[in-house]
Amino acid sequence: xxxxxxxxTAGLLSTPYMxxxxxxxxxxxxxxxxxxxxxxNGSFTLDNITTIAKPGYLKALVRSLRLAVISTLxxxxxxxxxxxxxxSMKLSxxxxxxxxxxxxxxxxxxxxxxxxxxxxxxxxxxxTILEFFHLPTxxxxxxxxxxxxxxxxxxxxxxxxxxxNSLNKxxxxxxNAARDLGANxxxxxxxxxxxxxxxxxxxxxxMVFIPALTTFAISTMLGGSKILLIxxxxxxxxxxLYDWHLGSGLSIVLMVFIILNMIIETVFDKGGNA
Amino acid sequence: xxxxxxxxxxxxxxxxxxxxLDDLNLSIYENSFVxxxxxxGCGKTTTLRxxxxxxxxxxxxxxxxxxxxxxxxxxxxxxxxxxxxxxxxTHMSVAENIAFGxxxxxxxxxxIKDKIRYALKLVNLEGYENRSPESLSGGQQQRIAIARAxxxxxxxxxxxxxxxxxDLKMRQDMQYELKRLKEELGITFIYVTHDQExxxxxxxxxxxxxxxxxxxxxxPETIYNEPENAFVADFIGDSNIIRSTMIRDELVEILGxxxxxxxxxxxxxxxVDVVIRPEDIxxxxxxxxxxxxxxxxxxxxxxxxxxxxxxxxxxLLVHSTKLSAVGTKVGIKVDPFNIQIMNVPVxxxxxxxxxxx
Numbered sequence: 052x053x054x055x056x057x058x059x060t061a062g063l064l065s066t067p068y069m070x071x072x073x074x075x076x077x078x079x080x081x082x083x084x085x086x087x088x089x090x091x092n093g094s095f096t097l098d099n100i101t102t103i104a105k106p107g108y109l110k111a112l113v114r115s116l117r118l119a120v121i122s123t124l125x126x127x128x129x130x131x132x133x134x135x136x137x138x139s140m141k142l143s144x145x146x147x148x149x150x151x152x153x154x155x156x157x158x159x160x161x162x163x164x165x166x167x168x169x170x171x172x173x174x175x176x177x178x179t180i181l182e183f184f185h186l187p188t189x190x191x192x193x194x195x196x197x198x199x200x201x202x203x204x205x206x207x208x209x210x211x212x213x214x215x216n217s218l219n220k221x222x223x224x225x226x227n228a229a230r231d232l233g234a235n236x237x238x239x240x241x242x243x244x245x246x247x248x249x250x251x252x253x254x255x256x257x258m259v260f261i262p263a264l265t266t267f268a269i270s271t272m273l274g275g276s277k278i279l280l281i282x283x284x285x286x287x288x289x290x291x292l293y294d295w296h297l298g299s300g301l302s303i304v305l306m307v308f309i310i311l312n313m314i315i316e317t318v319f320d321k322g323g324n325a
Numbered sequence: 326x327x328x329x330x331x332x333x334x335x336x337x338x339x340x341x342x343x344x345x346l347d348d349l350n351l352s353i354y355e356n357s358f359v360x361x362x363x364x365x366g367c368g369k370t371t372t373l374r375x376x377x378x379x380x381x382x383x384x385x386x387x388x389x390x391x392x393x394x395x396x397x398x399x400x401x402x403x404x405x406x407x408x409x410x411x412x413x414x415t416h417m418s419v420a421e422n423i424a425f426g427x428x429x430x431x432x433x434x435x436x437i438k439d440k441i442r443y444a445l446k447l448v449n450l451e452g453y454e455n456r457s458p459e460s461l462s463g464g465q466q467q468r469i470a471i472a473r474a475x476x477x478x479x480x481x482x483x484x485x486x487x488x489x490x491x492d493l494k495m496r497q498d499m500q501y502e503l504k505r506l507k508e509e510l511g512i513t514f515i516y517v518t519h520d521q522e523x524x525x526x527x528x529x530x531x532x533x534x535x536x537x538x539x540x541x542x543x544x545p546e547t548i549y550n551e552p553e554n555a556f557v558a559d560f561i562g563d564s565n566i567i568r569s570t571m572i573r574d575e576l577v578e579i580l581g582x583x584x585x586x587x588x589x590x591x592x593x594x595x596x597v598d599v600v601i602r603p604e605d606i607x608x609x610x611x612x613x614x615x616x617x618x619x620x621x622x623x624x625x626x627x628x629x630x631x632x633x634x635x636x637x638x639x640x641l642l643v644h645s646t647k648l649s650a651v652g653t654k655v656g657i658k659v660d661p662f663n664i665q666i667m668n669v670p671v672x673x674x675x676x677x678x679x680x681x682x
Contacts, residue, residue, distance in 0.1 A: 222410065228412040229425070230378075230398070232426035232429060234425075
């Protein structure tokens with residue numbers, strides 16, 4: 052079915068989008084590449100990119116990757132069973148619960164992360180309660196654990212929704228067919244449910260991994276100034292040190308990891324559908 | 326006909342307080358093609374799912390080959406199911422779909438390979454091993470679903486409206502194909518459908534169900550020619566159901582005229598329901614008929630004409646290869662063997678319950 056009869060109508064209607072993409076996506080991207088590959092004199096250099104190999108930067112990148120992987124894993128471990136429970140429930144009930152999970156997203160993301168700060172602080176809400184009951188206090192704020200907690204809390208819905216959608220799409224009779232052909236519960240899960248929900252898992256991983264890798268707000272608030280992620284360093288280059296060249300160069304490095312993630316996803320997705 | 330393979334005893338099942346099956350008893354013989362036939366919501370699919378193990382009855386027993394399998398999981402039952410919308414594994418190739426059950430049972434690779442080839446040959450889809458199920462037509466997908474089930478050599482194949490999603494021509498082809506498969510495999514088929522034509526074409530034994538009760542069971546001929554109540558008569562093919570009076574054995578008064586019949590034992594001057602199939606009404610010259618009427622409507626149906634004949638304030642449906650134009654005065658004759666007498670239901674409940682006695 053064709054929505055538009057002639058091409059010129061479609062072309063005309065897509066002009067605003069094309070203009071938008073040009074101004075807000077292509078031009079900034081071009082600028083990032085320009086700054087990233089030049090120095091102050093405007094001549095070509097790879098120094099901005101190779102800076103990532105310097106100890107301090109490399110450490111931040113490795114730390115970012117580690118925390119992003121951990122957060123993605125935790126999100127997956129929490130989201131998958133929940134998705135299975137939700138998809139096995141009746142429609143009226145599960146939309147209610149899905150809404151509950153989306154509800155926090157209606158609040159500003161910075162505000163929610165700030166709340167975790169006041170909860171986790173040395174003299175914060177949680178420790179005050181623990182002290183009241185004479186229990187040992189916890190010291191989570193300004194650690195990697197706090198950052199992971201913040202990322203899991205903020206990005207969990209992005210993992211739940213695609214997984215839940217892909218599980219929900221599986222015909223109940225396909226599961227029944229596997230049982231009918233002799234598969235036990237575990238075999239049915241491993242050979243049918245898991246592979247059929249793979250597209251949801253992959254998009255969930257992408258939607259959590261990429262923001263987790265690039266975040267600077269969560270690490271600033273919950274990691275204090277002690278734990279620098281690559282996102283924080285890039286932010287500092289732009290906002291405090293005014294070194295746009297280095298900031299852009301590091302951004303390009305980060306882009307490589309994001310593209311790598313997407314390539315892996317595409318390969319897996321194709322493999323699953325073949 | 327052979328020995329009982331599956332016996333359902335006093336099966337009850339309700340969902341959210343709505344009764345689906347009420348005290349259902351059913352025996353299925355070995356090597357038969359049994360069809361559960363009825364309108365949607367009659368409990369036929371639930372019965373099949375209970376046999377398959379996907380539903381547990383609230384009460385009652387499922388006996389399979391002498392053993393109580395009521396609580397047995399579906400993967401432990403010696404039967405396989407062909408589902409309504411095929412339920413193929415879309416992330417696997419055709420060959421992988423067919424091999425699924427055999428791989429679970431740890432059969433050797435060469436055995437699996439032979440079985441795949443054999444099954445694809447049986448369903449006329451040789452050379453489709455590496456295709457993706459999604460690239461096949463509905464009919465082909467259904468054949469793969471059948472192949473996937475039969476490679477496991479089940480004693481019983483359950484089929485849940487397997488032709489429901491196919492177009493008419495494909496459906497008719499598949500009916501003969503299923504009949505042939507049944508002969509070649511020599512196993513029991515339990516088939517669920519709401520299509521009476523499908524049931525009549527394929528089955529050895531038809532179980533007509535309505536509102537969770539078995540209305541009548543028997544051979545296709547018995548079900549068609551000797552329906553036991555108005556529901557069966559109406560559901561299987563077209564019929565004229567007329568409230569009449571049984572004057573005495575072998576004589577019934579229909580619309581004020583006396584007709585000879587062959588039924589006995591309904592008592593004298595008792596109200597009964599009479600079923601006359603449209604093709605059993607003979608239109609003759611007015612003076613030769615037991616009743617007279619006027620043709621009010623005429624439709625050409627291909628193999629026959631369909632006519633409405635008004636007589637004594639009632640319209641009768643008549644199928645005939647001979648044309649009588651609209652407005653023609655005609656005589657109506659019915660052979661005594663073609664008049665089927667049924668008891669009048671006392672209440673709606675009884676209508677639902679009245680089973681084969």
